[in-house]
Amino acid sequence: MTKHLFDRVALPSGASLKNRILMAPMTTESAYYDGNLTDELIEYYAHRSGQAGAVIVESAFVEDKGRGFFGAIGIDTDDKIEGLTRLAEAIRSKGSKALIQIYHAGRMAFPEMNKGCLPISASSVAALRPNAPIPEEMTHREILDMIEAFADGVRRAIRAGFDGVELHGANTYLIQQFFSPHSNRRSDAWGGTIEKRAKFPLAVLEAAKKVIAEEGAEDFILGYRFSPEELEEPGIRFEDTLYLLNRLAELGLDYFHFSMGIYTRNSIVQPDDPEMLIAKFLAGRSEALAKIPIIGVGGILQKTDAEEALELGYDLVAVAKGFLVEPNWVEAVRDGRKVKGFADIHDRKNLVIPTPLWKFMDESFQLVKDADAEMKKAERLIELMGKELEFKEGQYHVAAKGHNSDLPMVVTFSKHKITGIEIDSTGESEGLSDMVFERLPQQIIDFQTLNVDAVSGASTTSQGVVDGVADAVLQASSQDAVDVLKARQKPSVELSNEVLEETVDVVIVGAGAAGVAAALRAEELGLSVILLEKLSFIGGAISVSGGNQVVMGSRLQKEAGVTDDTAELMVEDFLANGNQANVRELLQLLADNIGQTTDWVHDYVGVQYDMKGGLHVLAEYRKDRELAYDHGGHGFAAAVRSKVADSAVQLLLQTKAQQLLTDGEGNVTGLVAVEDSGRTHRISAKAVVLTTGGYGNNKQLLPKRLKDVLFYGTRSSMGEGLLMAQAHGIDAATVMLDQGKIYPNGVEVAQGTAKSTIGGNIAVLRENGLLVNTNGQRVINERASNHDILDVLMEQEPKVLYLLLDQEHFSIFREEVAEGGISQADIDQWLENNGSRTPYFFHADNLQALADLAGMDRQALAATVERYNHFVEQGVDEDFGRQSRFLQKKVGQGPYYLIEQKPRFATTMGGLVVNSQLEVLNTKGKVIQGLYAAGEVVGGVMGTDSPSGANNAWALTSGKLAAESIKGD
Known part of the structure; x- marks a missing residue:
């Protein structure tokens, strides 16, 4: 049924709204210091009432020490009922329903706002805000008292004549804090599992409903506002929110109210996922939740915004800025007038806005502007747009x-x-x-x-x-x-409604190394192939990697001088590196086939290996068995791009697989994919190969140990293949989803995001370079395996080491890190910052000044360098056993540099369960006919940790073998 903005809306309680428009609750900071209402504030609400179905008054604190901002309204004591009655009557007399939002700020109730009192919360965990105090954890008795405080707030709202109450479970306030795994670390009845974390909001709702019944408040409206996600780690994710809303809906409410900056918002946790949260809400709601109206909010300024919100699935719209700048917003949109996006600096009295709110609008949101100046700017731009541009040719x-x-x-x-x-x-x-x-x-x-x-x-x-x-x-x-x-207007792209029905032998999802190998081998074997890639390029993670690969048993390894390596040795090394947790069947498959795969990649695909650089000497391996690609990862990508272009493989870029097709009995028969143009492909296939990579950028799928580690992988690593295969009716099994490959050499280029320095590290640590802790002391053989260095790094507090270099070797380092995506301009900027912010690139003319900058002990750092230089002279590292061939040069002339080394990860170790034919198994251990997987989406081959060059080797080998299995079938 089509929804219209001016429809009358019946609510579950029996109350009704005369239209679908509500004035959103907005902080005004305009009450008295004790929470009582000023005449100016009552007039502000009255001036905006009458035409909207309801006006929701801003959050009112239910307890005297629970303010979240200055100038907040209180509903905490009976003596405030008189003022609240005047407010409710002012709104209702104009013809709008009067609702009031009630809350407690919890850990957001900073002491300066609450007579110096420390805040309280579910647990003693500070909010991730500047200078946030650590709250006191509430006792069981205090929690029960707080539930009663909310109930008393509802009672006062009823007695003041309000038509309803909105429980404020959003904006990181107390109700949300109990549900959030970030702020609630309890292990009693009020925290731990999601069921226990939901107990407080459910209890508040039950208490509110009990009061409504006790007061005999017929048709009293009860709503609940929620923030759909949190950025905090751990934090609320949308699936958690749906769980809570579905539980609340079972108790009965009149509406739920999103709290978002824009009604079209997608996930803030998974920004690469374009699906709007309202769509996810509609798809995931229970039968009970579907009966409760949902309010959309954020960015609804014009009539077209409100109408679009209703078309997207919202039942009601809450308008915020619109009512600030145009008190008669409903009349304006009914008449088809365009609403300004700001308040005129000369118009405060006509807009009836309290002085504190006017200041808040101006300083915090830049909503106050000079209309004449803005009009002149707009007119000037319109005038310019009408003129032909002129350039100096x-x-x-x-x-x-x-x-x-x-x-x-x-x-x-x-x-x-x-x-x-x-x-x-x-x-x-x-x-x-x-x-x-x-x-x-x-x-x-x-x-x-x-x-x-x-x-x-x-x-x-x-x-x-x-x-x-x-x-x-x-x-x-x-x-x-x-x-x-x-x-100027964007190029308009009209989305296509076309649906293509296609049939091929093999459809492959993901054009990284595994996907490309599978596609080229299948095509070589005479199979018809469609290769899908959601991004605009092929090569996947390997395109942005340093591009190293295990080549054991290949002709290239022998040509490089190693002729006595064996599959048995390789398996033993991988087991040791993976803490014996590897799926041995898959590991043996890799060891037995990587040599032949390497020669095929070189001879048939055309990928060139860096034979001049030779085999890498790595602590993980008893035999040298790793080569780099010529020109690194992008050299590999260029070669496979050319080969795919010359093949009969049908490549569909910017095309995302959405779901696997089945025959209804658990066998996969194809898939549905959609291009960015909107065109849909329904592809029937003998086999589907999932080569979608890992899930490192999907926080919801990550184990706790990885959520705080810097991520440096591709943003596309969202685990879609893993999720598609686990869909109901397919039920693919998974293994080791709690494991990921962590490297000890990242620099934090943005919050939570790393780039790799490994190329620079390898280059300089051949001769010198030290790894020191925050005390300026060596803690590890710098040429040990990444695995061993990581173990030491993770023991540090904080989890950081520093690479110490002299000027000669820093010059080498800065050139060699380019393969990790670190430009010369990046390094120049980090050097200019000189440790004032991460990434920490400290530099100074001498070691003493360097130690001062980094907060290290001067004598300790100098003694570390002196002792290392002594080891170089005698050719023996007495402390950590660094081999003499890597003790080539003393730490020489300054300036000197300290470069942060933080844990980073991109590769996830867990994934789908497959057999030796690369067929995916279901949760009952049976083969899912028609479904194969290769590369990082497969779980367990590396155990808990992958050695250098192993992941690229596995991707190529498993992709090639998957194609051969399909042909054999």
Whole structure:
């Protein structure tokens, strides 16, 4: 049934609203210090009442020490009922329902707002806010008293004449704190499991309903506001929220109210997932929850916004900014008037806004502007948009930031247009951003606009192209031209409704190393193949890696000088590295086949290996068995890109698999995939091969031990293949989902995000370079295995070591880290920061000054260097046994550098259970006919930790073998 904005809406309690519009609760900071209401605040609400179905008054604290901000309204004592009655009557007399939101701020009740009292919460865990105090954990008795305080708040609202109450379970306040695994670390009846964490909000709701019944408040409206997710780790995820809402719905409510900045919001935890939360809500709600209206909020300013919200599935809309800047918002949208996005600086009295709120609007949200000046700006832009742009003809050389390096660009202008954009992308990972270099320049030229969308999987490079062209426009014309080009309409792309029915022998999901190997081998064997990739390039994680691979048993290993390596030795080394937790059947499969696979990758696919650099000497291996690809990971990607282009493989980029198709008996018969254009593919296939990689960027799937480790993998590592295979009716089995490969050499380039320094480390640690702790002391043989270094790193508090280098070796280091996506410009900026923020790149002319910068003991750091240099002289490391061949040079002349080394991970070790034919097994241990898996999506082959070069070896080998199994069937 189509919903209209001005429909009357019946609520479950028996009350009704005259339309679907509510004024959202908004902080005004305008009550008296004790929570009593001012006349100015009552007038503010009255001035906005009448036309909306309901006005929700801002959050009122239920306990005197529970304010979350200055100037908050109180509903904590009976003597406030008089003022609350005046407020409720002011709203109701105009014709709107009067609702009031009630809350306790919990750990967000900072002492300065609450007479110096420490806050309380479910547990003694501080909020992740600047200067947040550690709250006191509430006792069982205090929790029961707090539930009663909420009940008393409801009672006072009823006696004051309000039509309803909204329980504030959002915005990180107390009710949400009890449900959140970040703020609730209890192990009693009020915390631990999700069921116990839900107990407090359920108890508050039950207490509220009991009061309503006791007071005989017929048709009294009871709502609940919720924040769908938290960024905190651990934190509330949308699946948790659905659990809670479904439980609350069983008790009965009149509405649920999202708390979001925009009604079209997708996940803040999984920003790469484009699905709106309202869609997830509608899909996941129970039968009971489906009977309760849902309110959308955030960004609803114009009538079209409200109508779109209803079309998306919301039942009611809460309008915030609209009512601030236009008190008669309902009348304005009914009349078809456009609502301004700000309040005129000259119009405060007409808008009837209390002085504290006006200041809050201006300073916190920049909602107060000079209308005349804004109109002149708009008129000027309109005038400019109507004029033909003029440029100084010629070519302009600019540079923009790419994923790995600066991108030299040449932008060509005619008198009135951008006519050419040439980008030197040689410093960028080949294949990684190719579609950016093809699509964006063409769109900019065709539509003469800089308002273009980033290419999926290459947002940094996309923005770099736009910024580079903007710089050229500024040089060729003026800022006016830049403003016009950025304001011009985006190229319109109409989504296709086309559905293609296709049949092939094999469809492969994911075009990383495993997917490409499977596709090329299947095509070589005469099978028809479709290869799907959700990003704009093929190569997957290997495209941005250093590009190393185990080559045991290959012709290349023998040519490089190792002829006595065996599968048995390799298995033993991998078992030792994986703490004997490996799935031995799969490990043996890898050891028996990696040599043949390597030769096939080299001879048939055309991937070149760095024979000049030779086999790597690694502590993990008793025999040298790892080679790099020529030009690293992007060299591999370039070779496979060329091979796929020359093959009969049908490659579909920016196409996302959505679900596996089955015959109803658990056998897989194909899949459904959707292109970014909207076109749908229903593909029937003899076999589906999942090569979707890991789940390292999906916090919901990660074990606790990985959630606080820096992530450096591809943002596309969301575990979709894993989830598709576990769908009801397929029920794939999984193994070791709690394991991930952690490396000890990351630098934190953004919160929670790392880049790898391993290329630089390998280069410098051949000769010198020390790993020291925060006390300036060596703690490990720097040439030990990553596994052993990691063990030591994880014992540190905080979990960080520092790589100490002299000037000679730092110069080598800064060149060699480029393979990890660290540019010279990055390093220059980090050196300029000089340890003021992460990533910590401390530098100083002498060791004493360096120690001071890093907070180390001067004497300890100097003694560490002196002792190491003595070991170099005698050729023996008496402390940690660093081999003499890696004691080549003393720590020499300064300046000196300390580079942070933090734990980082990209590769997850767990995944689907497969047999030796790479067929996926279900939870009963039976083969799922038609479903295969290869690469990182398969669990267990590496055990708890993968040695260097092993994951690429497994991806290629398992992909190739999966194709051979399908052909054999």
